[in-house]
Amino acid sequence: MIRFFKFLIRLSSFMGKELIEIFRQPKLILTLVLGPFLIMFLFGLAYPDQGRTLRTTFVVTDPNSIKEQINTFTRSFSSSLVNYDIETDKVLALEKLANNQTDMVIVIPDAPLKTIQNNQQAEFLVYHNEIDPFQIGYIQSVARIYVDEINRQFLQSMVDQEQGDSKSLQENLEAAIIKTQAIRKAIPPGDVTTATQVADLEKDLTDLHEKLTTFRSLASGVVVSPFSEKVSGLFNVLLSVTGFFAPAVIVLLLQHVSITFASLSIVRETRSGIMELFRVSPITAFETLVGKYLSYLFFGSVLAGVITALAVWLLKVPILGRLQDYVLAVVVLLFASLGVGFLISLISETDTQAVQYSMLLLLASIFFSGFFLDLRMMKEPITYIAWSLPATYGIRMLQDIMLRGTSLPPLIFLGIAAIGIVLFLVDWILLRKKMESQYA
Amino acid sequence: MLDNIIETQDLTKTFGAGVAVQSLSMQVPRGTIFGFVGPSGCGKTTTVRLLTGFYKPTSGTLSVLGKPPTDFLKSDREKIGYLIQQFVLYPDLTVWENLNFAASLYGVGLFRRGRLNKLLDFVELRGDKYKLARDLSGGMKRRLSLAATLVHNPELLFLDEPTAGIDPLLRRKFWDYFKGLQAEGHTLFITTQYVGEAAFCDLVGVMYDGRLLMIETPDGLRRKAYGGDVIGIRTNEELRFEHRQQLESLPIVRGKVKIVSDQEIEVIVDDASTAVATLLEWSQAQKLTVAMMEQKSPSFDDVFIRLIETEVAHD
CATH class of the missing domain: 3.40.50.300 (P-loop containing nucleotide triphosphate hydrolases)
Known part of the structure; x- marks a missing residue:
């Protein structure tokens, strides 16, 4: 019993020490709490819930002839083509593009109808000045949608015209049918061959009339685009940009804070020389490590609680799932992240090295954890890197619990818990070696 | 214990x-x-x-x-x-x-x-x-x-x-x-x-x-550094070469006599407590008036240096 109490007292030595050291830095705590909250808030303000508006310059040889059409087209692209102007000189337009006065230049083909009538496609030339592959992709999409829309409207106008023209054709057909009926009645009985031929003709004309009736009864929009789409999610939640990114920001912050604190913890003690005192004292590597884990778990949980509360109450980020699942996900994320941090601390020679490793991990987490890019877009071998980062599991867990309202995904939870346990064991072994290395 | x-x-x-x-x-x-x-x-x-x-x-x-x-x-x-x-x-x-x-x-x-x-x-x-x-x-x-x-x-x-x-x-x-x-x-x-x-x-x-x-x-x-206790002697008269020779020939005195000044010397003896009486007798026999005779306590800096020097000399 006494031994157990002494064990608890020794654990408390590091718990108390680490927490006092952290809470003695109020500015640090304020930064840790308010920093991410402000970032999320500004992020929400900075990025509206729609795509980028492209300033567009149209190049046409005769602006007056086409201005109305351009107006009509751009209205249907109000979100992406709000600001536009028209130039007659392509070189001037491209100069504007190079000078960042416009985002996209669209050169409208000359005499497109003539080209089409010559059985050729009239080509729109679209120019941009982007280097970001995602922005290039965005412009390509906008251009494709833009041309599709022009094609659709062109076809629709053709259909409208043909539906109008078909009225007289239908009247002619009706007259033809009446005449055919009269001829059929005038055929003498017994002339079976002629009667059959006229009956067939009458039937063909009636079919054609019916088809024309159907064609004329259809709206031109339906004729041109017979199919449309309606997309629905299984989870009927409408999220703002802030709402979507909030769980990932919380995860990244908790992982980074845990890794940074833990990575500095042991390397500092090794360099200060106090490790020599630990080696001579009765404290063991296990007690040291557990004490440190508990102190940082406590601090990380408090930090997570405050940031989550701010996100929920001030930024209106939902937690649709169960709170206990959320707590469990945060704790297991902190546990695994601390394992990474202590590993860094045990293999680093200096504070600077530990900070560098932590920053590298943050960078890796931003790119590979699914924070920005969906993991399903990643190639197979790289996904192994992604799934070795606690943040990848954390983001999946928190997004599911907060935004989808599902329970803790069991496989993901087991995965991160396994990583945490393995890291704890590795850290324990390394710390034991460090504390006993001088015996050799 | x-x-x-x-x-x-x-x-x-x-x-x-x-x-x-x-x-x-x-x-x-x-x-x-x-x-x-x-x-x-x-x-x-x-x-x-x-x-x-x-x-x-x-x-x-x-x-x-x-x-x-x-x-x-x-x-x-x-x-x-x-x-x-x-x-x-x-x-x-x-x-x-x-x-x-x-x-x-x-x-x-x-x-x-x-x-x-x-x-x-x-x-x-x-x-x-x-x-x-x-x-x-x-x-x-x-x-x-x-x-x-x-x-x-x-x-x-x-x-x-x-x-x-x-x-x-x-x-x-x-x-x-x-x-x-x-x-x-x-x-x-x-x-x-x-x-x-x-x-x-x-x-x-x-x-x-x-x-x-x-x-x-x-x-x-x-004692180890000096080979015994150190006794300092100061007399009213000048201590000449013969005096030092006689002192060094005494059985209680170890090694050479160290000259501090014309009237002051230091001698190393086996045991200061018993040597003082013998040294006083010798002084009287030489008709020297003893102004001071006491056991010296050399600083540990000197002791240490002497020990190290001895050790280096041995090596």
Whole structure:
């Protein structure tokens, strides 16, 4: 019993020490709490819930002839083509593009109808000045949608015209049918061959009339685009940009804070020389490590609680799932992240090295954890890197619990818990070696 | 009880080709202040690290608290206090928090406030208990480290250069602390490069270039350095060459007579207490008026230098 109490007292030595050291830095705590909250808030303000508006310059040889059409087209692209102007000189337009006065230049083909009538496609030339592959992709999409829309409207106008023209054709057909009926009645009985031929003709004309009736009864929009789409999610939640990114920001912050604190913890003690005192004292590597884990778990949980509360109450980020699942996900994320941090601390020679490793991990987490890019877009071998980062599991867990309202995904939870346990064991072994290395 | 709390036999520690400690054999009786004296880099800290179990010996045997340090259990470690040369406590914790940390490290019970306050009184830091360690002076840091070493009331204390880099007044105070600890029953193994501090020890081990030259009492060291007791004689008359020759021929006198001035000399004798009478008789026979005759106590700096010089000459 006494031994157990002494064990608890020794654990408390590091718990108390680490927490006092952290809470003695109020500015640090304020930064840790308010920093991410402000970032999320500004992020929400900075990025509206729609795509980028492209300033567009149209190049046409005769602006007056086409201005109305351009107006009509751009209205249907109000979100992406709000600001536009028209130039007659392509070189001037491209100069504007190079000078960042416009985002996209669209050169409208000359005499497109003539080209089409010559059985050729009239080509729109679209120019941009982007280097970001995602922005290039965005412009390509906008251009494709833009041309599709022009094609659709062109076809629709053709259909409208043909539906109008078909009225007289239908009247002619009706007259033809009446005449055919009269001829059929005038055929003498017994002339079976002629009667059959006229009956067939009458039937063909009636079919054609019916088809024309159907064609004329259809709206031109339906004729041109017979199919449309309606997309629905299984989870009927409408999220703002802030709402979507909030769980990932919380995860990244908790992982980074845990890794940074833990990575500095042991390397500092090794360099200060106090490790020599630990080696001579009765404290063991296990007690040291557990004490440190508990102190940082406590601090990380408090930090997570405050940031989550701010996100929920001030930024209106939902937690649709169960709170206990959320707590469990945060704790297991902190546990695994601390394992990474202590590993860094045990293999680093200096504070600077530990900070560098932590920053590298943050960078890796931003790119590979699914924070920005969906993991399903990643190639197979790289996904192994992604799934070795606690943040990848954390983001999946928190997004599911907060935004989808599902329970803790069991496989993901087991995965991160396994990583945490393995890291704890590795850290324990390394710390034991460090504390006993001088015996050799 | 005067059993040995530390015993070593041919203890050797090498690092690669370098020998840090060579064939060290010694016994440290329980309840003593054992001074471990030697110049910087002579192997004092390595010896302490061997004795605390921080290093494993390359060869030889050692026993601390009755067993090799590498076999120490937690309960054995709780009996040891270790003051490291440099300040290793946490600068961002207060004096009180650092002391509490050290107490928890050794599993000292939670009702320890009284003991910690007593320790702070002992090292005269009670008024500074809420000061951050980084704001303390060098001497205060040293005292805090000492308090942290004593926090679990260890039976055996290893103090590695506890007085290094602090002023003479504070050094003296530290030795008063150490005497106080000895009086409470602690055994103190203290390394120092201030050879003058050997005077405060019960036993002194002289270390040089990884070797333990001798273990002696402070007086024994002097005797060993000079080959006996030193007696200073000053006369009213001039001491001539013949006088010195006669003195050197006396059976109680060892070696050459040292001339301090025309009227003052120093002689080395086997035993000062019995030699004084013989020397007075000799003075009277020579019709010399003795103005002063007393046993000299050479400084430990001189003693140490003489010992090292002898050792180097032997080599």
